[in-house]
Amino acid sequence: MNAIEIRNLNFSYTSDKKILKNLSLDIKRGSFVSLLGNNGSGKTTLTKLLVGLLSPDSGEISVEGVLLEKKTINEIRKNVVIVFQNPDNQFIGATVEDDIAFGLENRQIPRDEMLKIVSKYASLVDMSDFINREPSSLSGGQKQRVAIAGALALSPKILILDESTAMLDPKGKSEIISLIQDLRKNMPELTIISITHDMEEAALSDRILYLKNGEIVADDSPDNLFLNEKFVEENHIKLPFIYLLKKELNKQLLSSSGNTIEEVIKNVFKN
Amino acid sequence: MSLRTNSLFFSYTPKNKDKIYAIRDINIDIPLDKTTAIVGKTGSGKSTLIQTFNALLLPTEGSVEVANFVVTNNRRKNKANKDLRKYIGIVFQFPEYQLFEETVLTDVKFGPKNFGDSDEVATKKAKVALSMLGIDESYYERSPFELSGGERRKVALAGILAIDPDIIIFDEPTAGLDNKSVDELLDIFTNLRKIGKTIIVVTHDMNLVYDFCENVVVLENGQVVYQGSPKSLFSCNSQLFSLNLPNIVKIIYEISKYNSNISNSNIKTLEEAIQFIKEVKK
Numbered sequence: 097m098n099a100i101e102i103r104n105l106n107f108s109y110t111s112d113k114k115i116l117k118n119l120s121l122d123i124k125r126g127s128f129v130s131l132l133g134n135n136g137s138g139k140t141t142l143t144k145l146l147v148g149l150l151s152p153d154s155g156e157i158s159v160e161g162v163l164l165e166k167k168t169i170n171e172i173r174k175n176v177v178i179v180f181q182n183p184d185n186q187f188i189g190a191t192v193e194d195d196i197a198f199g200l201e202n203r204q205i206p207r208d209e210m211l212k213i214v215s216k217y218a219s220l221v222d223m224s225d226f227i228n229r230e231p232s233s234l235s236g237g238q239k240q241r242v243a244i245a246g247a248l249a250l251s252p253k254i255l256i257l258d259e260s261t262a263m264l265d266p267k268g269k270s271e272i273i274s275l276i277q278d279l280r281k282n283m284p285e286l287t288i289i290s291i292t293h294d295m296e297e298a299a300l301s302d303r304i305l306y307l308k309n310g311e312i313v314a315d316d317s318p319d320n321l322f323l324n325e326k327f328v329e330e331n332h333i334k335l336p337f338i339y340l341l342k343k344e345l346n347k348q349l350l351s352s353s354g355n356t357i358e359e360v361i362k363n364v365f366k367n
Numbered sequence: 368m369s370l371r372t373n374s375l376f377f378s379y380t381p382k383n384k385d386k387i388y389a390i391r392d393i394n395i396d397i398p399l400d401k402t403t404a405i406v407g408k409t410g411s412g413k414s415t416l417i418q419t420f421n422a423l424l425l426p427t428e429g430s431v432e433v434a435n436f437v438v439t440n441n442r443r444k445n446k447a448n449k450d451l452r453k454y455i456g457i458v459f460q461f462p463e464y465q466l467f468e469e470t471v472l473t474d475v476k477f478g479p480k481n482f483g484d485s486d487e488v489a490t491k492k493a494k495v496a497l498s499m500l501g502i503d504e505s506y507y508e509r510s511p512f513e514l515s516g517g518e519r520r521k522v523a524l525a526g527i528l529a530i531d532p533d534i535i536i537f538d539e540p541t542a543g544l545d546n547k548s549v550d551e552l553l554d555i556f557t558n559l560r561k562i563g564k565t566i567i568v569v570t571h572d573m574n575l576v577y578d579f580c581e582n583v584v585v586l587e588n589g590q591v592v593y594q595g596s597p598k599s600l601f602s603c604n605s606q607l608f609s610l611n612l613p614n615i616v617k618i619i620y621e622i623s624k625y626n627s628n629i630s631n632s633n634i635k636t637l638e639e640a641i642q643f644i645k646e647v648k649k
């Protein structure tokens with residue numbers, strides 16, 4: 097079953113430039129997909145189309161089996177939640193607590209239950225101490241944590257992370273990534289689309305889509321994509337370190353097997 | 368020449384009786400002939416600290432001294448703020464805080480004009496800065512708010528470069544830039560250093576710190592816990608501060624398990640590390 101089906105999607109903001117060209121794409125339910133592409137390639141635009149914040153020039157989008165139209169927008173927005181690039185754009189509440197609660201209020205959840213959900217997600221992202229703070233007064237990384245909590249609290253079927261960890265410190269980044277891995281274990285139907293420029297992060301996904309000139313020019317597993325030297329070079333992709341290490345060892349005709357830096361170096365000295 | 372802070376404290380709520388300090392008792396000396404990184408966990412006070420450097424935030428206590436500027440909480444003494452902001456430019460963590468004009472070109476022109484350039488000169492400087500960031504003419508008349516995230520950061524970067532400050536502070540400049548644009552920005556940094564500019568960069572990227580910076584300040588809970596060279600930071604202390612290790616340091620550590628000579632070598636790149644392995648295995 098597909099979480100998302102896109103057929104012949106065309107979109108442009110202005111008549112002189114097509115952003116998406118006849119794009120067709122299926123995303124399997126429960127998969128973890130990275131959407132990559134250079135600045136301005138149309139990644140954020142595509143996510144806005146998915147929730148009806150923009151409407152296509154032509155083409156069709158279905159989400160969880162429902163065709164996106166005016167009358168289904170609200171239903172679709174319940175299923176798909178986006179954490180936007182700049183968290184300030186999505187803060188509405190006067191406090192962190194209100195903000196995480198905001199989306200839940202629309203869903204007619206009783207207040208005491210709501211507060212429980214809020215405190216659960218605030219603590220999952222390690223922001224419990226900040227619950228009464230004004231979101232605008234948080235540091236960059238704190239804002240991103242709150243934005244992620246707000247999205248998770250809505251228990252979406254499809255979670256779209258638009259560079260949502262770009263401002264986190266390395267430890268915070270891996271915490272959020274393992275949080276997401278845990279969520280997926282508990283909710284095998286949860287679909288995740290992660291937009292990122294961080295190839296280390298992309299390497300963790302099931303599938304990579306690469307957007308360029310309005311088209312998906314690569315659709316592959318991280319392994320296949322990062323081992324495709326021609327593609328990597330043409331698109332100036334910065335390899336995840338483990339791939340770079342193996343590639344350089346290979347060039348020098350040294351052994352290059354293993355899944356971690358530790359293993360690879362061990363094997364070099366053993367063989 | 369250096370930028371110094373003297374017992375610098377800053378609180379966002381200085382009037383509260385149980386005021387919390389975002390940064391506390393900071394005493395650092397940032398040499399202007401070196402590239403300095405400011406690192407530390409989310410919320411450790413990095414963005415707060417750098418904003419005191421050009422008086423966007425005034426110290427609650429203590430002072431910042433650089434060239435012949437002194438920043439204190441005494442507004443009257445800070446008359447030279449405009450000159451200070453020509454001397455020290457900051458590219459904000461979120462470009463949205465910096466962009467406000469109707470078009471990309473007028474936005475980037477704003478800085479130079481504000482510091483006294485004619486429209487013609489400012490336009491020229493703006494165009495040069497934008498082209499350094501790979502933003503071509505087709506963007507000039509567009510609204511900065513109708514750009515992609517990465518494009519917006521490039522315009523914000525150009526806005527500060529166009530002012531041509533002596534010291535430029537970048538707050539997480541690579542966030543949101545694609546891989547190629549990051550490399551292009553590093554080339555810009557290299558050129559800025561060549562012409563004698565001072566770069567201070569706030570970042571979570573330890574590879575950038577190790578490969579590019581000569582000096583690093585680590586903040587934790589608003590206090591400085593380390594100040595010195597990246598090399599000695601990562602050789603002993605970084606675990607203490609829960610920082611990630613740069614890739615090259617990880618490799619050297621792994622190799623040292625099999626041949627401890629590498630620890631005393633001066634290896635700085637992956638290629639050199641692999642050459643070392645080859646020699647050892649011969």
Ligand SMILES: Nc1ncnc2c1ncn2[C@@H]1O[C@H](COP(=O)(O)OP(=O)(O)OP(=O)(O)O)[C@@H](O)[C@H]1O
Nearest residue numbers: 109135136137138139140141513514515516517518
């Ligand atoms: N509101 C708008 N009006 C006109 N053009 C726009 C608008 N928003 C974005 N664009 C343009 O559409 C293109 C795609 O933008 P989009 O934000 O989808 O890129 P992106 O892939 O998310 O890039 P980034 O990695 O920089 O975030 C860009 O060239 C951008 O300038």
Ligand SMILES: Nc1ncnc2c1ncn2[C@@H]1O[C@H](COP(=O)(O)OP(=O)(O)OP(=O)(O)O)[C@@H](O)[C@H]1O
Nearest residue numbers: 233234235236237379389409410411412413414415
């Ligand atoms: N306007 C504000 N009002 C009140 N507190 C603030 C304000 N801005 C920041 N703070 C607090 O001050 C502390 C330091 O914030 P700062 O933005 O300097 O952190 P940072 O090191 O830049 O973090 P990040 O890496 O997440 O950007 C944080 O705990 C933050 O919540």
Ligand SMILES: [Mg+2]
Nearest residue numbers: 139140515516
């Ligand atoms: Mg985007």
Ligand SMILES: [Mg+2]
Nearest residue numbers: 235236414460
């Ligand atoms: Mg910050």
